[in-house]
Amino acid sequence: MPETNLYFIAVVPFSDLQNKVNQLKRDIATRFNSARALKVMPHITLKAPFKWPPTAHNMLLKWFVDLKLPGPSFAITLQGFGAFNNRKNPVIFIKPADSISLVLLQRELVNSFAALEPAIVQPIDKNFTPHMTIAYRDLTPANFEKAWEEYSHKEFEEQFEINAVHLLQHNGTQWNIIASKPLANT
Template sequence: MHSYYIALIPPNYILEHVNQVIQYFADKYNSRGALRSPPHITLQPPFKWDEANITKLEQHLTNFASRRTPVPVTLNQYGAFAPRVIYIDVVNTPELTTLQLDLMTYMESIGIYDPNTKTRPFVPHMTVAYRDLTKQNFKVAWQEFEHRQVNFEFGADNICLLLHDGKRWNVLSKFQFS
């Protein structure tokens, strides 16, 4: 059994910017956790799946994506899950919420279920400083980033399946919307 999750990954020009911010947190605040995954917006939290059946999972995701249309995504300002996580906030639009809810429902129909999603609201975000950020460094970093401006918009036209290789998360497959 391997670990996977499903996410939206922004276009390269946004990836480059966000990766620079993540590297800044690694260098200045010793928060390296966000380096273990490409910048992303999680739609389906990590789950286990038998590697022998990966083709079946990919077929399911192809089927799901083929019935979707692109979703507008806006990255706006910085946010935090105090006292350890700093992220770029993603505007929670009805289209994005619907995509996430539909995916969760679809995944549940094929046996993938995360009980936390029933009790926690969907808070779309792109993590730049992970839980390895100390509380002391969080306070200093949050003062630096709390009012910093960031604004990007893109049309999400696919979802990505990421696989954990034992050290980091990597994009395994992309599933194009119609």
């Protein structure tokens, strides 16, 4: 049994949109030698990956199931591309349009998580920059420059309904949704 399990919390688009995003990931993998993003389903992270003891797995699941989230569901638009031009690990992502509903959802989730386990709340959780990653980790700075030259001008516009948040766990090979929490309908 592992010493810790790895989790994160996210919103996940419907399958047709996941397929479109995965096509972009495959394009970057093929043309710019960055396939790492293909290992995780398209998503917008609400709570960054965190380690949790296996012995407390049920406690985490109970917190997630009992979570009180603001509602109702809402639509979000993905428009164009953005980038984090980090020196060693640049990132290219699809940009969500500004959404106060998404910001409030993320803030409520992180505040609730902080009440459960404040030591695991990270600066990235407090400085929320919504994005749907299509290239990271194995994207070299040189390939980032080439890809970003193209993707910075590329058009992309899709919309999806956010009606639930999902708890994902890494099984040693891939990420899997282990629980889903619908947004409250008001």
